[in-house]
Amino acid sequence: MYVRMEQCGTSRRPAGLPRPYDTGDPTLLPKRIHELILAGAAALTLLAAGATSAQAAPPALRPGQLLTAKPHTLGRIPGAGRTLLISYVSTSFTNQPTVAYGQVTLPDAPPPPGGYPVVSWAHGTTGFAPQCSPSLMGPGSATGLLAELVRRGYAVLRTDYEGWGANGERPLLHGPSNANAVVDIVAAAHGLGEKLADDWLVAGHSEGGGAALWVASREPRPPYRLRGALAFAPTGPGVMTFMDGAADGGFVHVAAQPFVSLTVLAAHAVDPSISLDQLVRPDFRPQVDAARQACLGALREQPQLRPGQYLSRGREYDKVAVFVNAQDPSRLAMRVPVLVMQGEKDETSVTPPTTRAMIASLCQNAKAPVAYREYAGATHGTVLPAAMDDALAFAQAAREGRAEGQACR
Numbered sequence: 001m002y003v004r005m006e007q008c009g010t011s012r013r014p015a016g017l018p019r020p021y022d023t024g025d026p027t028l029l030p031k032r033i034h035e036l037i038l039a040g041a042a043a044l045t046l047l048a049a050g051a052t053s054a055q056a057a058p059p060a061l062r063p064g065q066l067l068t069a070k071p072h073t074l075g076r077i078p079g080a081g082r083t084l085l086i087s088y089v090s091t092s093f094t095n096q097p098t099v100a101y102g103q104v105t106l107p108d109a110p111p112p113p114g115g116y117p118v119v120s121w122a123h124g125t126t127g128f129a130p131q132c133s134p135s136l137m138g139p140g141s142a143t144g145l146l147a148e149l150v151r152r153g154y155a156v157l158r159t160d161y162e163g164w165g166a167n168g169e170r171p172l173l174h175g176p177s178n179a180n181a182v183v184d185i186v187a188a189a190h191g192l193g194e195k196l197a198d199d200w201l202v203a204g205h206s207e208g209g210g211a212a213l214w215v216a217s218r219e220p221r222p223p224y225r226l227r228g229a230l231a232f233a234p235t236g237p238g239v240m241t242f243m244d245g246a247a248d249g250g251f252v253h254v255a256a257q258p259f260v261s262l263t264v265l266a267a268h269a270v271d272p273s274i275s276l277d278q279l280v281r282p283d284f285r286p287q288v289d290a291a292r293q294a295c296l297g298a299l300r301e302q303p304q305l306r307p308g309q310y311l312s313r314g315r316e317y318d319k320v321a322v323f324v325n326a327q328d329p330s331r332l333a334m335r336v337p338v339l340v341m342q343g344e345k346d347e348t349s350v351t352p353p354t355t356r357a358m359i360a361s362l363c364q365n366a367k368a369p370v371a372y373r374e375y376a377g378a379t380h381g382t383v384l385p386a387a388m389d390d391a392l393a394f395a396q397a398a399r400e401g402r403a404e405g406q407a408c409r
Contacts, residue, residue, distance in 0.1 A: 060097075063091050065187075065188065066187075069084050069192060079108065079147050079151055080147070083104065085135060086103070087099050088102070088188030090162060091180045092180075100185070102159035104192060105157075116196050117399060118189070119156050121157065121204060121208070123159075124204075126295055127295035128170055128291050134159075142205055145384050145385070158185075172262055172266035174266070175210060183215055198224050200224060201398060209340075213338065213362075228336050232383055233342055233343060235350060238348075252305070252307070258300055259348060263320070263349075267323040330362060331365070332362070332365065337403035337404075338366075338368065339391065340358075340371070340407075345377055359407050371394065
């Protein structure tokens with residue numbers, strides 16, 4: 001059972017909300033509305049079981065429980081059939097129930113016997129501000145890959161992850177939280193009544209690539225069986241190397257500069273005791289403040305700073321380091337076949353040397369094949385089209401139980 005958004009009385013714009021709410025996207029609903037949705041879902045579950053509030057305590061909300069669904073046209077995948085914007089229950093970084101949002105896109109063709117094969121897509125970082133929600137931004141550099149997946153008959157699920165201003169700040173990079181949202185949207189999508197296969201794949205880019213690796217380390221959650229993971233330029237140990245460079249006076253490429261701000265805000269969202277006044281140098285503070293209001297594209301227009309103008313070492317930076325290191329998937333044991341794809345010219349926090357180091361670490365603990373490929377001339381964004389053929393072939397092999405990995409031989 002799920003609650004349609006129209007039944008919750010959320011179609012009117014509450015006073016004081018920013019203009020992006022006018023799009024009708026519920027990722028920008030105020031926190032109180034999120035709380036009401038969760039409470040309403042619990043109450044309906046109780047009533048469906050035939051109980052009253054006097055007879056029993058409200059039941060616990062289930063991760064993956066579908067809450068709302070409505071047609072959605074923003075950020076659609078070219079060539080796709082219907083897209084639905086859904087809300088569902090997930091688990092926050094504090095291990096509490098939270099509302100997550102995402103999109104379910106179906107092919108423009110009847111489902112095959114056994115249902116549409118499923119890919120849960122984990123997007124890369126789009127920003128920290130509420131209007132940067134992927135349901136508003138569209139698939140971006142992943143458009144070609146996702147369109148081809150839909151053309152080949154896959155149902156594509158795209159979570160917005162936890163947060164986005166409506167239910168607390170967005171905990172960017174948080175591995176367990178991101179993985180929860182990516183996994184839980186699979187169960188939620190099955191609650192729509194569409195014909196979806198129980199077997200599924202996870203794929204993601206950048207922050208989403210890191211999330212895909214976290215998902216690949218999870219124990220199975222029946223009846224849905226994860227068959228493989230595809231990680232394009234996944235975040236890993238390179239994030240800590242990148243942040244250390246910014247703190248130690250190293251050069252930060254202008255295209256990567258926003259990731260310093262966003263990583264600082266992510267750490268602060270998870271650990272509010274971090275003092276930004278002590279951590280952030282004066283010349284960099286305007287860019288950190290801008291990252292609360294603007295999305296990634298606009299942040300890349302910020303002026304290039306000189307080495308040494310970003311962060312200060314000390315106790316506050318040590319707290320950031322604790323956060324960043326905790327999100328590194330290198331130490332995890334992969335339980336399904338994994339393909340990691342890396343651009344040779346990536347100059348963000350995901351560089352070939354740090355990704356190779358991550359592969360070496362993954363191989364020490366892997367319980368399933370791990371494959372690794374580098375693409376000459378490819379950048380952080382262009383690795384998606386460069387690796388698409390390999391990714392699609394690996395996805396098919398994983399579904400058929402014949403995926404191989406050469407990285408750990």
